[in-house]
Amino acid sequence: MVEIKEINFINFRNLDDFNIKFESGFNLFHGKNGQGKTSILEAIYFTATGKSFRTSKVVELIKYNNAKCGTYIAFKDREGEKNLTVKFNDKKKDYNFNGKKVSHEEFFGKINVVIFIPEDIELITGSPSVRRKFFDEEISQAQNEYYINLKNYNKILKIRNQYLKEKKTKEEIFSIYENEFITLAGKIVLNRMEYMKNIGIILNLNYRKIFDDKKELGLSYISNIEYSRKDTLKEIEFKISEEIKKQTLLEKKYGYSLVGPQRDEFKFLLDGKDAKSYSSQGEKKSIVFSLKLSEIDMIFREKKENPIFIIDDISSYFDSNRKKNILEYLKKREIQLFISSTEEIEIQNKKFKIEKGKIQEEFI
Numbered sequence: 276m277v278e279i280k281e282i283n284f285i286n287f288r289n290l291d292d293f294n295i296k297f298e299s300g301f302n303l304f305h306g307k308n309g310q311g312k313t314s315i316l317e318a319i320y321f322t323a324t325g326k327s328f329r330t331s332k333v334v335e336l337i338k339y340n341n342a343k344c345g346t347y348i349a350f351k352d353r354e355g356e357k358n359l360t361v362k363f364n365d366k367k368k369d370y371n372f373n374g375k376k377v378s379h380e381e382f383f384g385k386i387n388v389v390i391f392i393p394e395d396i397e398l399i400t401g402s403p404s405v406r407r408k409f410f411d412e413e414i415s416q417a418q419n420e421y422y423i424n425l426k427n428y429n430k431i432l433k434i435r436n437q438y439l440k441e442k443k444t445k446e447e448i449f450s451i452y453e454n455e456f457i458t459l460a461g462k463i464v465l466n467r468m469e470y471m472k473n474i475g476i477i478l479n480l481n482y483r484k485i486f487d488d489k490k491e492l493g494l495s496y497i498s499n500i501e502y503s504r505k506d507t508l509k510e511i512e513f514k515i516s517e518e519i520k521k522q523t524l525l526e527k528k529y530g531y532s533l534v535g536p537q538r539d540e541f542k543f544l545l546d547g548k549d550a551k552s553y554s555s556q557g558e559k560k561s562i563v564f565s566l567k568l569s570e571i572d573m574i575f576r577e578k579k580e581n582p583i584f585i586i587d588d589i590s591s592y593f594d595s596n597r598k599k600n601i602l603e604y605l606k607k608r609e610i611q612l613f614i615s616s617t618e619e620i621e622i623q624n625k626k627f628k629i630e631k632g633k634i635q636e637e638f639i
Contacts, residue, residue, distance in 0.1 A: 276299070276353075276580060276581055276609055276610075276611070277350060277351070277352045277386060277387065277580050277581065277582060277583060277611070278297075278299045278350060278351045278352075278611050279297055279319065279323075279348055279349070279350045279386070279583060279611060279613075280296065280297060280349045280350060280351060280356075281294060281295060281296045281297060281348070281349045282294070282295050282297070282318060282319055282322060282346065282347065282348050282349075283345075283346065283347040284318045284322075284344075284345070284346045284347070285344060285345045285346075286337055286338040286341040286343065286344040286345070287314065287318050287336060287337075287338065287344055287346060288311065288314035288317070288318070288336060288338060288632075289311050289314060289338065289631075289632040290311050290314050290315065290318070290338075290632045290634070291632050291633050291634065293634050295315075295627070295634060295636075297611070297613075297625065298611075298624040298625045299611055299624075300606070300611065300612070300623060300624040301602070301605075301606070301612045301614065301622045301623065301624040301625070302611075302612065302613050302614070302624060302625045302627070303614050303615075303616065303619075303620055303622055303624075303625065303626045303627065304316070304613070304614070304615045304616075304627045304629050304634075305615070305616045305617065305618065305619050305620070305626065305627075305628060305629070306617070306628055306629035306630055307617060307630075308617060310629045310630050310631060310632070311629045311631070311632045311633075311634075312587075312588075312615035312616075312629045313329070313587050313588070313615060314632075315613075315615070315627075315629065315634070316390075316585050316587050316613055316615055317329055317336075318346055319348070319388075319583075319585060319613055320388055320390055320585055321336065321346060321361065322346040322347065322348040322359055322360075322361055323348060323359065323385075323386040323388045323583065324383060324386075324388055325361060325368065325370055325379050325382050325383060328390055328392060333363050333365065333368060334365040336363075337363075337364070337365070342364055342365075343362065343363065343364040344362075344363055344364070345360065345361065345362045345363075346360070346361050347359070347360045348360075348386070350386055352386075352580060353579075353580060357372070357373055357385070358371075358372075358373060358374070359371065359372055359382065359385060359386065360374075370382040372385055380419075380422070380423065380426070383415070383416075383419075383422060384415070384416055384417075384419055384422070386582075386583060387416050387417070387574045387578060387580070387582035387583070388416075388582055388583045388584075388585060389567055389570045389571050389574070389582050389583070389584050389585070390567075390584075390585040390586075390587070391563070391564060391567045391584075391585065391586045391587070392587040392588070393587065393588055393591065393592055395563045395567075396559055396560065396563060398563055398566065399543055399550050399551050399554070399559045399562060399563065400551060400559070403539075403540040403541070406540065406541040407536075407537070407539065407540075407541070410467065410470070410541055411425055413470075413570050413573070414466060414467065414470050416574060416582075417573060417574050417576075417577040417578065418466065418577065421462075421463070421466045424459055424462045424463055424466075425463060427455075427459055428456070428459040428460060428463055428535075428536070429537075431452055431455050431456045431459060432456065432532060432535065432537060434452055435449075435452055435453070435456050435532055436530070436531045436532055438452065439526055439527060439529075439530050439531055439532065440530035440531065442527065442530075444527065453519075456532075456535070457512050457515050457516050457519070458512065460512075460515050460534075460535045460536055461508050461509075461511040461512035461515060462508065463536045464498070464502065464511050464515070464536050464539075465506075465508050465511055467496060467536065467539070468496060468502060468504060468506075470573070471494055471495075471496045471541070472504060473573065473576070474494065474569050474570075474572075474573050475493060475494040477569040477572045477573065478492055478493075478494055478565055478566060478569040479491060479492045479493065481565040481568045481569050481572075482561065482562065482565040485561075485564075485565065485568070485600065485601070485604060486561040486564075486565065487558075487561070490545055490546050491545075491546055491547070492543065492544070492545055492550075492562060492565065493543070493544040493545075493547070494541065494542070494543060494544070495541065495542045495543075495544055496539065496540075496541055497539060497540040497541070497542060498536075498538075498539045498540075499518070499534075499538065500514050500515065500518050500534070501514075502514065515534060515535070518534045519534045522534050543562055543566075545558060545562065550562055560592060560593070564593075564601070567584075568604075570582075571584065571608070571610065581608065581609065581610045581611075582610075583610075583611050583613065584605065584610050584611070584612050584613070585612075585613045585614075586612065586613070586614045586615070587614075587615050588615055588616065588617070589601075589614055589615070589616050589620075590616040590617050590618045590620075591617065598620070602620070602622065625637075
């Protein structure tokens with residue numbers, strides 16, 4: 276079991292500089308809205324992943340009237356005790372693992388984190404890009420090779436689009452980029468299809484077990500290229516290559532890539548119907564939470580360790596009965612949980628009251 280032992284932060288959001296020591300089970304942050312509960316969860320997530328779940332602008336994380344910020348986590352996994360540090364200003368971020376400076380590539384995935392926030396409803400109601408980003412990040416956490424392939428693919432895609440825009444497709448170097456584009460696209464599609472197959476089974480089981488055992492929840496990977504689950508990497512690459520040939524004139528006309536995994540879509544199907552259009556608000560919430568539990572299962576499958584689980588604002592998302600069922604389920608799973616609520620929740624382990632950025636531990 277991965278366990279965060281403590282966190283330190285300096286000049287982070289509206290929070291007072293503080294050191295918090297955590298329990299291996301449940302850790303609750305409660306208080307009124309706007310007091311800093313979500314900022315603490317953000318600090319944990321940010322230090323574990325190098326990314327914020329609230330903003331892409333690092334400068335927004337730095338407390339007003341300060342030039343820099345720093346966060347530190349001490350954690351334990353099956354190999355022993357370790358630590359992560361992120362130091363940043365408005366120009367750059369420095370990542371450290373066990374006191375040694377590393378790239379974000381090396382940093383990401385040292386601690387696996389699954390997070391559930393109210394805005395996650397957009398995974399169903401939002402645009403295809405929201406779902407692509409989500410699944411890309413989750414596969415990347417579990418599989419570092421996917422993270423590297425995706426990063427390289429996005430670089431090649433940008434270059435390819437530039438050549439298409441400038442109508443330089445007859446240059447020899449374009450063919451080199453084209454081959455690399457097809458190779459990386461094929462690897463990404465193959466990984467996505469495998470992940471979708473595995474998580475789809477788990478997703479349905481979790482939904483039926485916790486929320487509604489009378490309905491079937493499915494997950495579909497949709498592309499304008501007709502892939503088969505039995506396709507090999509070479510077969511996928513061939514199909515992508517053939518589709519590019521078909522779209523050559525249009526790609527030259529519009530000046531950007533019309534083929535590739537950057538255009539693919541994911542759909543949630545409840546009893547065979549698109550959940551975006553046909554499920555109720557309550558069903559959408561249950562689908563998203565089932566997805567988060569399935570992420571935990573998938574990470575355990577890959578890493579043989581449960582990830583950290585963060586839940587923001589649970590009291591506004593679920594009624595008391597459903598909330599109780601969820602917490603009981605998580606307790607059985609032996610997962611370290613960080614949770615925020617506007618109400619006190621009867622849990623064992625640690626409670627912290629947050630008021631105007633000040634953190635006070637409550638002894639129970």
